Amino acid sequence: MKVIDFNLPIKQLADQYDDFVPLMVELGFTKIKIPGMLESVGRLVNLNKGCRAMGIDKDKVVATFRDHGFEVINHDN
Template sequence: MSQKVIDFEVPIHQLAQEYPDFVDIMYSIGFTKIKVPGMLNTVGKIINLKKGSKAMGIPQDKIAQAFEERGYELKNYDQ
């Protein structure tokens, strides 16, 4: 099994395609707009986790913790 890595500088669209549980994890921590039809295919192609965190007012720490708890390694995460 390959290592699951969440890179905070990769567009969320790419992460959602790579990891089937990505959208559900993001939704569970407050990124409710991620399930709006078309959102991933438009805005998701240019927004990464750093920008999304700032735009939605959700701390990067909260995102990092959610993914670490599910076995993900973090990359380009500003602590």
């Protein structure tokens, strides 16, 4: 099963799942497409921090990943 842990760095999730980055862009995390952003900031920022920084509703993120077959954990932080 594919698992999205909101406490893991975004880079780690992107490396693990091919469909992660396209879903992130669809959710509004458009900066992830900026060259070097995933390699730099993505190593430090997790989804909990990313949602806060970008002002994106975590419930929407959780629902989208679940709709695409992911189990979502640690999103209540």
